[in-house]
Amino acid sequence: MGLDKLDLGIIALYLIGITLFGLRFRKHHRSVRDYFLAGRDIPWWAISLSIVAAETSTLTIISIPGLAYDTNLTFLQVVMGYLVGRIVISFLFLPHYFRGDLYTAYELIERRFGRSLRTLTAGLFLLTRTAAEGVRVYAVSIVVAIALGTGEITSIAVITILTLIYTFEGGLAAVIWTDVVQTAIYIGGTIVGLWTILQLVPGGWSAIQIAAGSAGKLQVLDFTPSLWIPYTFWAGIIGGTFFTLASHGTDQLIVQRLLAARNQKQSAAALISSGIAILFLMALFLIVGVMLWAYYRTPSATFGKPDRIYPTFIVTHMPHGISGLLIAAILAAAMSNLSAALNALSSSSIMDFYIRLRPQADDRTRMRLSRISTFVWALVLFALAVLSLHKVGRVVEVGLQIASIAYGALLGVFLLGMLTRRATQRGAMIGMCFGFGTELYLCLCTRVPWTWWVLIGTVVTFAVGYVSSLPTADQSV
Numbered sequence: 001m002g003l004d005k006l007d008l009g010i011i012a013l014y015l016i017g018i019t020l021f022g023l024r025f026r027k028h029h030r031s032v033r034d035y036f037l038a039g040r041d042i043p044w045w046a047i048s049l050s051i052v053a054a055e056t057s058t059l060t061i062i063s064i065p066g067l068a069y070d071t072n073l074t075f076l077q078v079v080m081g082y083l084v085g086r087i088v089i090s091f092l093f094l095p096h097y098f099r100g101d102l103y104t105a106y107e108l109i110e111r112r113f114g115r116s117l118r119t120l121t122a123g124l125f126l127l128t129r130t131a132a133e134g135v136r137v138y139a140v141s142i143v144v145a146i147a148l149g150t151g152e153i154t155s156i157a158v159i160t161i162l163t164l165i166y167t168f169e170g171g172l173a174a175v176i177w178t179d180v181v182q183t184a185i186y187i188g189g190t191i192v193g194l195w196t197i198l199q200l201v202p203g204g205w206s207a208i209q210i211a212a213g214s215a216g217k218l219q220v221l222d223f224t225p226s227l228w229i230p231y232t233f234w235a236g237i238i239g240g241t242f243f244t245l246a247s248h249g250t251d252q253l254i255v256q257r258l259l260a261a262r263n264q265k266q267s268a269a270a271l272i273s274s275g276i277a278i279l280f281l282m283a284l285f286l287i288v289g290v291m292l293w294a295y296y297r298t299p300s301a302t303f304g305k306p307d308r309i310y311p312t313f314i315v316t317h318m319p320h321g322i323s324g325l326l327i328a329a330i331l332a333a334a335m336s337n338l339s340a341a342l343n344a345l346s347s348s349s350i351m352d353f354y355i356r357l358r359p360q361a362d363d364r365t366r367m368r369l370s371r372i373s374t375f376v377w378a379l380v381l382f383a384l385a386v387l388s389l390h391k392v393g394r395v396v397e398v399g400l401q402i403a404s405i406a407y408g409a410l411l412g413v414f415l416l417g418m419l420t421r422r423a424t425q426r427g428a429m430i431g432m433c434f435g436f437g438t439e440l441y442l443c444l445c446t447r448v449p450w451t452w453w454v455l456i457g458t459v460v461t462f463a464v465g466y467v468s469s470l471p472t473a474d475q476s477v
Helices: 005-023 032-040 044-055 058-070 076-092 106-112 115-148 152-200 204-214 233-249 252-259 264-296 306-317 322-357 363-387 395-419 425-445 450-472
Strands: none
Touching: 005 152, 005 322, 032 152, 032 252, 032 322, 032 363, 044 152, 044 252, 044 264, 044 322, 058 115, 058 264, 058 306, 058 322, 076 233, 076 264, 106 115, 106 322, 106 395, 115 152, 115 252, 115 322, 115 363, 115 395, 115 425, 152 204, 152 252, 152 264, 152 306, 152 322, 152 363, 204 264, 233 252, 233 395, 233 450, 252 264, 252 322, 264 306, 306 322, 322 363, 395 425, 395 450, 425 450
16 A cells, blocks of 8 residues: 555654754753753653663564564563563662762773773673664664665665754753653554554454464463573573663663663652563564464565564555554654664763863863764764664564673673672673673574573673682772
């Protein structure tokens, strides 16, 4: 059926409207504190929705339905672990982050260990976050190319430029408040999409339930005691917990939002409520995938890639107006995630590197360089997204795998600092190198699923770091 003028009008209205809305915040910052932390005056519910937006990118909206189309609902076990991890962070990490005036997660590492380890952890964040975001930006091109018929490179360029405009001008305040709007759009759009699919499947939900149930598509829990299956109860709860401890406790992309809260209590409320919302959303996206399977009943290879199933359905089978709304919803997720990444990468670059080298720089210089850094990172992510074309499989799993390679090493170092007093900077750096090397080995040379990588990397980093610290440990640290 394809998109018509009404659909294109809705998409254009969204793109123009969200860009102009973001630009409203360009006068709200007079310092790097305003630009990177929004003056620490954001209510908890807005931060919660912003975390949801940062966590549920285009990868989620197009790839999670494709995952359920090919398999079942067992991915929800990982999301259960996400919620457990948030609770642990609220009690273990947040008290440390709210002691003092921190801008990045890695300032905490310098306070505990020293400058060298802060440089190493911040550098690892920049490296892996850039790689993961490159894949996420690439995912946008799948949707836009199917919907608008534009080339993939052109699609990536348009979204990157529009997102850069308001992120460059408005800083974290623009990121968070546009996230709130965009989250509402894609949650509402997905609910409308689910209802529409339900009307198109003969027999409605009863028929879907019978067919999907007999094919094992509605399975949520898998207690199989196997290390090689990525989505079991054990991998989900344990692996998902450790993944979230790293992604929400040590990754500047999320920590930056937590630091923007008015106080520790509001930060914890934002974090835990976002976990409940993520559980609901992931269930929603997985159900969409099951319903699409009931509608098509054909192998995902028919579409080229599983990630193309949902966008293809939207463009070819959804009523006009609704299809435009859903494409706008997917673009909303893409832009919210990209804006978050640009601001987080820029904040770490300026606060963890430049200001340490030039502490005498005035605020005007810092603001100018913060904007320049945002622009440079936009170019880098655009280039990586272009390089990702035709080279990745299910994009949500690729994105999670890239992040997992570094998360164990980062989490291990943070836990060394928080849980021990004997760990030294030298020992932690040795442990971090061993942990990162172990995760690279798991990724490149074994069949161990990504859900276990963070746990294994954390244990290796912590154990090697602690043992390496013993000969020179200072009991008074």
